[in-house]
Amino acid sequence: MRFAKSGDDDFIQQINHHKFHGFVHSTFNRTLNIQCLDSGDLYTIACKGIDNAPNTLIIDLEDFEEADIRVNDLVSSDHSVLSITNKMSITIEGIKNWTCILPEYPSVADVLEMNLSTMKQYIKLHGNNSRIERAFKSGNPFDDEMSRMLHERTQLLVSELQNKRMATAIIHAASLIGLGPGLTPAGDDFLVGLFTVFNIENHQYFSHHSFCEEVVLHAKALTNDISYMALAKAAAGQVRETIIDLMEALFRGSEEELICSLRRVLAIGSTSGTDIALGIIAGLEMNM
Structure with a gap:
C-alpha cells in the first residue's frame, strides 16, 4: 500500500466517492498518466518531490521503475483507495488537499x-x-x-x-x-x-x-x-x-x-x- 501525500481536491473527491474508473494512458520514470473512462480527462500519479498540479496525486514513492505498471492497466477507486490492477494500491487517508488558487493582480504595480x-x-x-x-x-x-x-x-x-x-x-x-x-x-x-x-x-x-x-x-x-x-x-x-x-x-x-x-x-x-x-x-x- 502506498500513501498519497497531497493531491488535487477534485481528484480526491472522485476517489472518495468511488467514482474513478480508467486505465493507464502513459508511464514515465516519476509519473503515470491515467485516462478517466467517464470524462476522457487525464489524471496523474506523481512521485514525491514533484509539485502539486491539477488532476494530480503526489505519493510516497521515489520512482516507478520497479512497479511494472503498463499502458492499459485498469484503474479504479474503492473505499478511499485507488488501485492499479493488482500492482499498486494508493490510499488517500490523511492526504493534504490542494486547490489551485491564482493570486490577484496587484493594485500597485x-x-x-x-x-x-x-x-x-x-x-x-x-x-x-x-x-x-x-x-x-x-x-x-x-x-x-x-x-x-x-x-x-x-x-x-x-x-x-x-x-x-x-x-x-x-x-x-x-x-x-x-x-x-x-x-x-x-x-x-x-x-x-x-x-x-x-x-x-x-x-x-x-x-x-x-x-x-x-x-x-x-x-x-x-x-x-x-x-x-x-x-x-x-x-x-x-x-x-x-x-x-x-x-x-x-x-x-x-x-x-x-x-x-x-x-x-x-x-x-x-x-x-x-x-x-x-x-x-x-x-x-x-x-x-
Missing part, C-alpha cells in the same frame, strides 16, 4: 514592474534556449524553420491581442498549438503561460479569458493528449503549484523570492519552463 524586468534578464542569461524568444540558426533547415515560425507566430499573436482583435488572435494562437518538439510543444507551453495571466483577476484581459477556451476548442486535434490537458486546465485557470508560486513572487515577492520561484519553473522539462515563463511575460506586458 511597482513591485511587478521591477520583478518583471529581473525575470526577463534572468531568462536571457539562464533560460533554456527557447525558440520563441528569437529565431535560431542551427544549420538544420527543419529546426530553423520551426524556430522562425514559433518566433513569428507568437509575435503576431501578441500584436493582435494588444489591439484587442480577438478573432484573429484566436487564429494565431491555434497556429501555435502542437508547434515544436517534445512532449509538450513550445507553442503549447507559451499558451499555458499566457492563459495563466488571462485568468488573473483584475488583469485587464481577465474579461477576455474566454479567449483561452476558444483556443482550446482547436487544440484536441492539433496536439497530444498530455499537452492538451495542460492547455485545457490552464484555460480554466488551473496550473501547477510552481507557476502559482511564480505569479505570487512576481506580484509581491522580493528579488530573491522571484529568482527562487523562477528557477523552479525553468526546471520544468527541457525548454517547457522557459516557454511557459515567456508566455507569462507576454501576458503581463500587455497590462503595462
Whole structure:
C-alpha cells in the first residue's frame, strides 16, 4: 500500500466517492498518466518531490521503475483507495488537499514592474534556449524553420491581442498549438503561460479569458493528449503549484523570492519552463 501525500481536491473527491474508473494512458520514470473512462480527462500519479498540479496525486514513492505498471492497466477507486490492477494500491487517508488558487493582480504595480524586468534578464542569461524568444540558426533547415515560425507566430499573436482583435488572435494562437518538439510543444507551453495571466483577476484581459477556451476548442486535434490537458486546465485557470508560486513572487515577492520561484519553473522539462515563463511575460506586458 502506498500513501498519497497531497493531491488535487477534485481528484480526491472522485476517489472518495468511488467514482474513478480508467486505465493507464502513459508511464514515465516519476509519473503515470491515467485516462478517466467517464470524462476522457487525464489524471496523474506523481512521485514525491514533484509539485502539486491539477488532476494530480503526489505519493510516497521515489520512482516507478520497479512497479511494472503498463499502458492499459485498469484503474479504479474503492473505499478511499485507488488501485492499479493488482500492482499498486494508493490510499488517500490523511492526504493534504490542494486547490489551485491564482493570486490577484496587484493594485500597485511597482513591485511587478521591477520583478518583471529581473525575470526577463534572468531568462536571457539562464533560460533554456527557447525558440520563441528569437529565431535560431542551427544549420538544420527543419529546426530553423520551426524556430522562425514559433518566433513569428507568437509575435503576431501578441500584436493582435494588444489591439484587442480577438478573432484573429484566436487564429494565431491555434497556429501555435502542437508547434515544436517534445512532449509538450513550445507553442503549447507559451499558451499555458499566457492563459495563466488571462485568468488573473483584475488583469485587464481577465474579461477576455474566454479567449483561452476558444483556443482550446482547436487544440484536441492539433496536439497530444498530455499537452492538451495542460492547455485545457490552464484555460480554466488551473496550473501547477510552481507557476502559482511564480505569479505570487512576481506580484509581491522580493528579488530573491522571484529568482527562487523562477528557477523552479525553468526546471520544468527541457525548454517547457522557459516557454511557459515567456508566455507569462507576454501576458503581463500587455497590462503595462
